[in-house]
Amino acid sequence: MMTIPRFWREIRQRYKGVGVECGNCERVYFPPREVCPHCRRESIGKMKERELSGKGRLVTFTEIHEPMPDFKMMVPYIMAIVEMDEDVRMTGQLVDIDYDEVEQGMEVDVTIRRLGEESPSGIIYYGYKFVPVR
Template sequence: MTIPRFWREIKQRYKGIGVECGNCQRVYFPPREVCPHCRRESIGKMKERELTGKGKVITYTEIHEPMSDFKMMTPYIMAIVEMDEDVRMTGQLVDIEYEDVEPGLEVDVTIRRLGEESPSGIIYYGYKFVPIR
């Protein structure tokens, strides 16, 4: 990932800023320019909306063949989470063992290291999920 590309997405990665359609109030993450339901009706009405960060696990899996940034945490859990705003996000689920995860598990967003460019390059931070205890 290039530095400018990462930098452009900081608001989404650190703060979970999505958008809400001013026409139908549906929330989208990552942000969309146009609401796929309202289409041209939504033009100019999409406004920023910060997600609460809380949600429930819909489904999950354990990854055994990681990308290089995740080798230190293998095996690790990826989950699809339905957020309180009725929008789904995919992210790593940390601070829990695989056998303790189940659909419906309540989770919260946390900011962790996602990886790094290289040992001398920039460090990428972004959202992951942790169980609410």
């Protein structure tokens, strides 16, 4: 799925949802960007870390029946694009809900779950998934 260093250097994003805020226009981005697409050179050196609230709403979703090899054990599973309160969008799995209960616009929270593992005896990856607000 990913090499260990590649995963390690993004741990703060994957575990804690740390994005950035542009010091020029206050727009929030996740994952972090070096340059604000709106302000471009005005934003250089002004991108500040910003932890997301972890709350958002479903923009769109699907249920995957044909996965990539690393996700075979989870089939079928739900993927969603979520708009967070900070007006950024993220892609992730939606869990703890049946597919026929999922609705566009429903409120969700971010949670940390197991994403996969390198090999049966190897490193386990964790990362964010979404759960419905009950």
